[in-house]
Every structure is written in C-alpha cells, then in structure tokens.
Amino acid sequence: MWLPIPADEIEDLPEPGGSGLNYRFWDGGPEFPADPARCAFYVVPYMKGSEIAVRPLAGMTSVRVVQTLSAGIDHVTPGIGSLPPGVALCNAKGVHEASTAELTLALILASLRGIPGFVRGQDAEEWRAGFYPALADKSVLIVGYGSIGAAIEDRLAPFECARVARVARSARTTGRGPVHALSDLPALLPEADVVVLSTPLTPATRHLADAGFLARMKDGALLVNVARGPVVDTNALLKEVESGRITAALDVTDPEPLPAGHPLWHAPGVLISPHVGGSTSAFMPRAKRLIAAQVRRFAAGEDLVNILLTTD
16 A cells, blocks of 8 residues: 555554555655555545656556555546556545635635735735725625535635535535536626635536636625636636636636746736645645555445545
C-alpha cells in the first residue's frame, strides 16, 4: 500500500506484516518507494498535480484501489485507461466539506462587504466608509449540490438569505427542498444574487459557466467558483467583470496556478484565493481517518466507500 502520509502517523491502520499488508510512503517524490507492480492500494498524493498523480499508474498492474484525497478526481482520470479491470476509484467525500464550505462563505461575505477594498484602504491609510451589499435577503443558487453543496447551504442557514436554490446533475428532493436539474439553469440564473459553483469537473461541466450562462446572471450578481477552474470560461468571465456587470470570487482558476501578468489578477470586482478550499487544519485528521477506514475495509474484504467508478 502506497500512502502519502507515513503509516506510523495514521492511527487505526491494520498492523503490517501479519495482516499481509506492507505500507510504503510516497508523496510524489522522484523515486518510487517500491515496485509499482506490487502495489494493491494507492492513495494519491494530495495537491501535487495530475502529472505526479498518474505517474505510477501505468506500472500498477496489481492495483485494486486508487484513493484520492480530494473531492474531485479529474487529476487522476487521465491515467485510468492504463489500469487493469476491476480497480475501484474512490474520492475523499467527508474530508473537504467543512473547509470548502467555510471558504465559500468567506469569499461571499468578503466580496459583498468590500473586504478587499478595506484591506487596500488600510494599506493606503484611507477610511473607505459607505454602504455595501449584505448577504441577508439575497437569493443564492448552488450549482453542484453534492456533499459540499449541502455543507455550503448548512452554513448559509443563519444568514437570512431570501432563497437558496439547488442544482445537480439530475433533479431530486431533499429535506431542505427540491434540487433542480442542470437543464433548469437558464430559468434559475436570472433570479440569483449569488451563484456558487461546487460541481465536479466532467466533460458535461467543463465551461458550464460560459458566455451564455454568465449573460443570464442578473446585473450586479456575484459568481463564486470553489469547484474547478475550467468549469468557468475564463475569457467569457473577463468580458463580464471588465464591463462591471457582475463580480466574481474564485478559489480556482483556469489556468492554475494563475500566472503573473494574467488579466484576472487585476480584473475589477474579482477576488482570488489560491485553491485553498480544502487546505486547512481540518484536512489532515479527516484524511487520516478516511485512509485508515478504507484500508481496514480493504483488508477485511468489506465494501469500500466513496467509489465513483470501477474500471472495465
């Protein structure tokens, strides 16, 4: 088993040796810790990029489980075709919901209440008083209503929003109300003051927020992207924010990392954080618990959780 965290730092792992398990630490370094062909359970290094994530996959002829530590698996999918049949690809549902939802609320509140301007004002010793938008009485649309989308709504609850609308791949009903299908977006976008993107990156969601999507947003609306950068068409977004019609708060960008000199850096009304939605003190204890639980299930021959697909 290849783990990106040393095994002796993870509580409740099955004991090595007697259980038939051997742990090898690999966090994306240039040298593999062992022969990839002998790896049965691969936990992908966190936030090291797609090139590192998929580098050992072609040699993992005996692998049975590929476990990411991220909610998305788009950084691993380029290597799926090299895997043998029957490999379970699992994500990190349960690890990032709290942190990502916290940042989503921070980005919304900072953008609406003008916090970036206050920071610049403090740097310049300027007192920038005035009236600013509040989250109270606003209509919020969450596009991508999985576990992270639900966690975002949990944190919106105390803020007295006028309405929270939910969109997912397919329609369903939840305890909080209906979840609309993606096909309902054209009708929902003009009603939203804040549009939050928390959807996985798939062929269906790449450039979901394109020129047409953005044009349907109401004047003065805020777009918040905590999903993946390519969910938004960057060129289309630049046209809208440079006109001053909408604003944006982005934890993810396309390209990423955003290079020096890119126009998004200084686009009016744009707040950027450097893809830190899940990178908090909450990550490591949750990641360790997930790894330990999945390894125990694997060793006991039990069903894994968070399986997104199984290779053919």
